[in-house]
Amino acid sequence: MDNNKKEKNPAAVALGKMSAAKAGAVGMSKKGRKGGKARAAALSPERQSEIGRNAVAARWAKYRAEKEKEAGKEE
Numbered sequence: 704m705d706n707n708k709k710e711k712n713p714a715a716v717a718l719g720k721m722s723a724a725k726a727g728a729v730g731m732s733k734k735g736r737k738g739g740k741a742r743a744a745a746l747s748p749e750r751q752s753e754i755g756r757n758a759v760a761a762r763w764a765k766y767r768a769e770k771e772k773e774a775g776k777e778e
Contacts, residue, residue, distance in 0.1 A: 743751065 746754070
C-alpha cells in the first residue's frame with residue numbers, strides 16, 4: 704500500500720454506506736442537514752465573516768484565473 708494513503712476503517716465505511724442508503728432519494732442524511740445550522744450556531748460572527756471573506760476570495764481567484772486563461776488563448 705502507498706505510504707501516502709490511509710487505510711479506511713471497514714466498520715466506518717459500512718456505517719457510511721448504511722446511512723447513505725437510509726437517506727434515500729433525497730441524497731442527504733438528517734445529520735447532514737442539521738450540521739450546517741449547528742456549525743453556524745457554534746461560530747462567532749467574526750469567524751463566520753472570516754469564512755465568508757475566504758470563500759469570496761477563492762471564487763474571485765478562480766474567476767480571475769479563468770479570465771487570464773481566456774486572455775492567453777486570444778493572443
